[in-house]
Amino acid sequence: MSAITFDILHRSRMTAARTGRVTTLHGSFETPAFMPVGTQGTVKGLLPALVRRTGSEILLGNTYHLMLRPGSELIGTLGGLHRFMGWPGPILTDSGGYQAFSMADINAVDDEGVTFRSIVDGSAVWLTPKRAMAVQHQLGADIIMALDDCPPAVDPKLFSETRKRLSGQAKRAQQRGYDHSERLDEANERTVRWLEQCKAAHNRTESQALFGIIQGGADLDRRTWSAQRICAIDLPGYAIGGVAVGEGPEDIARVVQHTAPLMPEEKPRYLMGVGYERDLVTAVQAGVDMFDCVLPTRNGRNANAFTPTGQIRLRNTAFADDPRPIDESCDCPACRPSEHGWGGAAASRAYLRHLFQSREMLGPILVSLHNIRHFQRLMLDIRCAIHDDTWSALADRWPVIRGVRRESGPDGEGAGVRLAPT
């Protein structure tokens, strides 16, 4: 018996989208689902009960961070991640591979695994498929991810030296004689071998569902190859990895629209680390069921609030005396506390700006809450659009889907952050 069941509830006639429900031992969640990210055992700034209030039904936990601090063994001893972080519902953990490749100072990646320096204490950490499983067994999430080899999506030689997000791996690649095609093939093949090793090491199939990850970069033939090989390994679900790692929305759409149809119809499809509203709708229409992204919380901490017409930067002086909530149409605890049985007035943009100017925690807290609710409201509307095939009505309600430019940096200082009309 599998640790999860996936029931498809409704299929869109016009697109490949579907609504469904995934049931785990810790409860179920509706799909298409958006998972907020709880990197270090907490969705930053939010009590679990408040996360639940955003309509979130499943969280993502980061194995990389938790294995380094406080350690997965400790979390296991204390009863697992659900208990540790006080979240009784479904949890998905990634394998730690993505962060090991993108954040860490990598010493070596070979067929055995990846060695990196801990960001906590600098010690050497060796992550192998077997260890990725052991760590995720200790964490005890309902859905766990296979260790994959994550190559750069785009040939790093195409980037300038000064590109901020260029990973250490890519930088070193530039210095050596790097062949991007070779690297993609190597990663593709290694990811299949590692998945086999993960599956062999995964002996808790009745309580934890292992998902495999499709790689292949921006190259559609390599995506095909990876999808065929990964999905040939029988598992309760599959993911598309290596997307939204710096490429534009058109590239994301191209890869997802190509890859999703290659994945088994009757199992949940998970697009990792994506993304903006438009990316989500595009992926849903291609048949994707699950998403995670740090955007709502990361941008929320930086005073960038999502609205149906685009993001607004709450530090802007234009909001200094603005009595309106972030979004009049929103029912989150910041925009409409009465919806939650709370007596106080809505948080005005003026108040939120004051909180950020004063470096008060409540600013990040309120805007993170709002932003997560923004994405959950979008998912609710997406599920309605799937049911009724009312896609243009969806885009009318969420103009941002039709094309807001995106920010260029994590602090929202890019040109792409559009201010809502005031």
Place this chain on the structure above:
Amino acid sequence: MSAITFDILHRSRMTAARTGRVTTLHGSFETPAFMPVGTQGTVKGLLPALVRRTGSEILLGNTYHLMLRPGSELIGTLGGLHRFMGWPGPILTDSGGYQAFSMADINAVDDEGVTFRSIVDGSAVWLTPKRAMAVQHQLGADIIMALDDCPPAVDPKLFSETRKRLSGQAKRAQQRGYDHSERLDEANERTVRWLEQCKAAHNRTESQALFGIIQGGADLDRRTWSAQRICAIDLPGYAIGGVAVGEGPEDIARVVQHTAPLMPEEKPRYLMGVGYERDLVTAVQAGVDMFDCVLPTRNGRNANAFTPTGQIRLRNTAFADDPRPIDESCDCPACRPSEHGWGGAAASRAYLRHLFQSREMLGPILVSLHNIRHFQRLMLDIRCAIHDDTWSALADRWPVIRGVRRESGPDGEGAGVRLAPT
């Protein structure tokens, strides 16, 4: 008609303590009452609905901070402090005087008022009795405080040069030929004159209740003089100021036990800025009805959690694998989420330590919530003790009342923080 009514519900037979209820235009609160402090328009890290969950019925807002940022005029334009910070219940604001004297770089204090440099932008700010009223009218709190002249409680010449908390005022006093007795008399007389000016300027007596403040330092004769003069001015309530500014618990008790009986029996008595559990019980027994203190939130942010047997420092390695909540007897959202209809497990000491080690906001949030609830549970038990005169049972339940040593510094690194037995 006064902006508040005060009904005494029950009187202790053994002590001067009483339970009561203060009713304002924004609802009522039970006394003896503990007010959490919302310095910059927010109880740090806590949504108003979560503050409410601690059992808090009235908050204190700091006029000093709010007048500097975002400005009381803006808050007034936006509908007042209740609306601005989303707290629909009673609010008390101080006059700004205490912070102007203790925090600011004072240029001048004279009979007109006090001039200080803004901690936000360095500009000169002039605070007079009339301005203190105008600012508090804009903020719109239910209870507002008169501007008082706050001298050092203890002769600054008795302090060593290196004493950390010595105010700028005291330092300069040391350099000039300072006469502490003279300063106390000057402050006492000025405080009476300023109160008369505040009362004359206060034209909103039907919506905002003005309290006068008794000064006099640690000198009981001067306290008598001040109490007689201040309480001769007819007002809906009175406060004891200039206490808990560095002196020990015995001095606090001595001044409060002397001063409280000199205040009108039928009006609320407010002891400003106090304090630890033992100080509260002592003051209640002397007939005090209202308290405010930053201890629960300030210590909470620094990982110091209050328990009935003393504070515990959650950063201590002893808690690294401790599965217990902060306090098994506590019903706060951190210690017993089920009490709040929340599904998750209690926050273990191990989890809280992890959050502080990882610099996650949720650490300060959870411990602030717990600490405020700790004080509100103490107030609940104090009200029961008043009703039944069961004071020794109260001390049995709260051993900390019988005498825990206190911390020596704001970060809880002093020897006085006692670790609970593990």
